[in-house]
Amino acid sequence: MKIAVDAMGGDFAPQAIVEGILMAAKEFNDLEFLLFGDEAKIRKALGNQYAEDGKITIVHTTEKIESDDEPVKAIRRKKQASMVLAAQAVKNKDADALFSAGNTGALLAAGLLIIGRIKGIDRPGLMPILPVIGKENEQFLLMDAGANADCKPENIYQFGLLGSYYAKFVQGIDNPRVALLNNGSEATKGSELSKKAYVLLEEDSELNFTGNVEAREILLGAADVVVTDGFTGNAVLKTMEGTAMSLLKLIKTQLLSGGLKTKIGGMLIKDSFSEIKDTMDYSKHGGAVLFGLRAPVVKTHGSADKVAVYHTVKQIRKIISSHVIDDVVKHFDEMNAQPVSKTEQE
Amino acid sequence: MKIAVDAMGGDFAPQAIVEGILMAAKEFNDLEFLLFGDEAKIRKALGNQYAEDGKITIVHTTEKIESDDEPVKAIRRKKQASMVLAAQAVKNKDADALFSAGNTGALLAAGLLIIGRIKGIDRPGLMPILPVIGKENEQFLLMDAGANADCKPENIYQFGLLGSYYAKFVQGIDNPRVALLNNGSEATKGSELSKKAYVLLEEDSELNFTGNVEAREILLGAADVVVTDGFTGNAVLKTMEGTAMSLLKLIKTQLLSGGLKTKIGGMLIKDSFSEIKDTMDYSKHGGAVLFGLRAPVVKTHGSADKVAVYHTVKQIRKIISSHVIDDVVKHFDEMNAQPVSKTEQE
Known part of the structure; x- marks a missing residue:
């Protein structure tokens, strides 16, 4: 299971984000991480605990979405932002889920514009x-x-x-x-x-x-x-x-x-x-799930510390393992595949 | 100042209502009360503390609005209910304010149908x-x-x-x-x-x-x-x-x-x-004011005890003394009396 992480989102990013990821990486052998953000800062936060075992990959970028950015505009214009690149990785199936502690509105926009809605779900909701x-x-x-x-x-x-x-x-x-x-x-x-x-x-x-x-x-x-x-x-x-x-x-x-x-x-x-x-x-x-998108997108509090990050990652792992998104997709596909009823035909 | 009291509304009525009224009556010489409800029960609750000084008058009625009554229907059909009679007293200027711990929806209906809205206020609101x-x-x-x-x-x-x-x-x-x-x-x-x-x-x-x-x-x-x-x-x-x-x-x-x-x-x-x-x-x-009606109508919690009733009466006294309702009425009268602007005339 691979999680795309917006390492620059949140009040204590990237330090708290990286530390929480390390906690989770140590506990769960089946998890891999793609950390999007400033490589030097992420490396510093990883410190000497960063084993080169390929479980954690850094994707360098200096652009990021600010907490007061106008969501849709920010996602459209800041093509190199850590949140945008992380969403793109999920869209391209390079990762199974998206994690961020950044701007909630922007994360929703990234989810809608880049990852996309589940067919049949009109609007994803935020679910703490x-x-x-x-x-x-x-x-x-x-x-x-x-x-x-x-x-x-x-x-x-x-x-x-x-x-x-x-x-x-x-x-x-x-x-x-x-x-x-x-x-x-x-x-x-x-x-x-x-x-x-x-x-x-x-x-x-x-x-x-x-x-x-x-x-x-x-x-x-x-x-x-x-x-x-x-x-x-x-x-x-x-x-x-x-x-x-x-x-x-x-x-x-x-x-x-x-x-x-x-x-x-x-x-x-x-x-x-x-x-x-x-x-x-x-x-x-755990975090709040932006539920209704074609992949798990989970938001934790902007003020999240490493423990909150760790718990959210643990939750994401559960979501991926459960295949809940696949189940929802299947439900709506079946609903749409149902023969049109008599009344509707008339 | 005279307050019309729905003595039968609330979980502990009439006991808690009457006890709270007595507390307030002792403290404030300028208050008079019209208690609407079952006379025998009210008299029992008043006990020997009920001085025949004319400050507290009982208006006997056995009908009352239940907490699960459908508001508008209840107000229209239960013409002899304590809440309806108390509202009627305010409407007829026999009292300056209405107090109840009963069904909030019914009190709103009584306020709208019997006491009436302030001209210019489209909907009264509940204001705790x-x-x-x-x-x-x-x-x-x-x-x-x-x-x-x-x-x-x-x-x-x-x-x-x-x-x-x-x-x-x-x-x-x-x-x-x-x-x-x-x-x-x-x-x-x-x-x-x-x-x-x-x-x-x-x-x-x-x-x-x-x-x-x-x-x-x-x-x-x-x-x-x-x-x-x-x-x-x-x-x-x-x-x-x-x-x-x-x-x-x-x-x-x-x-x-x-x-x-x-x-x-x-x-x-x-x-x-x-x-x-x-x-x-x-x-x-204090209680929650149903504000926007032509007289003070104040609701206290259904589970109100005598202390809560006492505090609500104290608040009603302040509302009556402040003439706030008159001020609102005046504000809207003046607004409506303003000359029509040029744009509106065209």
């Missing part, structure tokens, strides 16, 4: 893997977390289909529960968009659609796959991040500013508190 | 008052938190206007910062809806519009008024609740299940921890 709070090792998928600010009911239905495939084939969940994020649990609730998406999701008997779910319930594991439009999904993801971050910060401040009793208490619970921070740290759960 | 984390006594307004699942750009613009009035006249904030919830901070970001709302908000020179804000930042006090459509606002509000609740529960479990060291630590930080829970408990910040 989030922790179920209070249940170790349980996770849920949120889709779309921000690739498409405007969605049609069909897009949301397809997110359900894609998420379900991922949960089944990559996470090994039997009959994954797919729920629609909504402002109430009753079937009649919601916006025009969510009401129409509800009907499409319900009509597909192959999906284990469990109905509407409210945002209050999702972190408690109410569903394996939670689908919504990219605007709402993005707001939900960022609210989770913001609330957890603010709350943990507040607790820390309170403990530090308290009296001696509180300070001692704070010291005694330090370990437990670290575990909680770990649970909420969703970089450990 | 939320805590800024880490800054005691600082708050922000979120609007619309769920009254309108589908919004037009004009609605979001009007939420900005309404929120700004509230922040200025009720909360005493000078030149309140109004921000648009969006999936990125740049002006060009967002859905079709948010891009159009951005233009309208920016065009109004009387608003202190500070641009887009991401959900990650709002709990940190990035703006005084955060506007969005009711579907997204609802998801954001419920995600905050869910994340905070799950996280605090997780911390509690961790501390209780830890070793002796952790348990002792947990005991030592107990007081600090209670303070944090208090900060997050937004019932202390």
Whole structure:
């Protein structure tokens, strides 16, 4: 399995990216890497740990996509950017998957313009893997977390289909529960968009659609796959991040500013508190998949450290091994190959 | 000032409602209450603290709106429901404001059908008052938190206007910062809806519009008024609740299940921890205003206890004293009275 890596994307690139890749390379013998970026900087980050065993190949380029670049323009004009070249490698079948911690919009554009959509999927979605709070090792998928600010009911239905495939084939969940994020649990609730998406999701008997779910319930594991439009999904993801971050910060401040009793208490619970921070740290759960493209494209947080990079690579390895993309392609090919029904012929 | 109270709405009605009203009645001499509901039950809840000084009047009715009633139907058919009669009292000027802990949709319907919209406001929005984390006594307004699942750009613009009035006249904030919830901070970001709302908000020179804000930042006090459509606002509000609740529960479990060291630590930080829970408990910040109606209509959580009821009454008193509704009415009257511009005449 070969992964094309945009080594220059992210706040701590290429150092954190390269270190994470090395961690993964040591653990998994079946992985090879193509690192796209500034060769001197990458070599420096690799240090003396860089064994010339052919598992890691550097492809030199000095151009890169900045975090504030306008996505489509950047992909079209910066032909030698590390992200563009890495996507090109996947397109040319020189690599099986694309990894980046860079500009999400640009990665989506690179995915769409260079790697291309799966036939039958109208819009790929951004799908982070989030922790179920209070249940170790349980996770849920949120889709779309921000690739498409405007969605049609069909897009949301397809997110359900894609998420379900991922949960089944990559996470090994039997009959994954797919729920629609909504402002109430009753079937009649919601916006025009969510009401129409509800009907499409319900009509597909192959999906284990469990109905509407409210945002209050999702972190408690109410569903394996939670689908919504990219605007709402993005707001939900960022609210989770913001609330957890603010709350943990507040607790820390309170403990530090308290009296001696509180300070001692704070010291005694330090370990437990670290575990909680770990649970909420969703970089450990892997990156966000740009799902719906003809190859695995996975994005990790811009602020990802080497551990987050390592976990994302581990996730990519699972995605490649699962052949989930092939399964989705097959599903849509079969759907399109089905004989046209009577009503449609008339 | 007279408040019409739906004494039968809410999980702990009428007990918690009546107890909260009594707390407020004792503190504020200038308040009178009309309690609509089952007289025997209300009298029992009032107990011997019910002084016959005319400050609290009971209007007996046995009908009530259930939490799962279909809003518009319930308001139209249950003519003797406590919520309907309370709204009628406000409509007839027998009371200055309406308070309920019942079915939010029904309260919105009662507001629209009985009390009516402010002329010029197309849709009232639900506006909760939320805590800024880490800054005691600082708050922000979120609007619309769920009254309108589908919004037009004009609605979001009007939420900005309404929120700004509230922040200025009720909360005493000078030149309140109004921000648009969006999936990125740049002006060009967002859905079709948010891009159009951005233009309208920016065009109004009387608003202190500070641009887009991401959900990650709002709990940190990035703006005084955060506007969005009711579907997204609802998801954001419920995600905050869910994340905070799950996280605090997780911390509690961790501390209780830890070793002796952790348990002792947990005991030592107990007081600090209670303070944090208090900060997050937004019932202390008052209820959610259904803003845009011809009188103050305020909703508190269905699970509100007497303290939450007390705080909401305190907030209603502030709203009535501020004459904010009159100011909004005046603003729209003046706007409509403005001479038609040349372009419009052509």
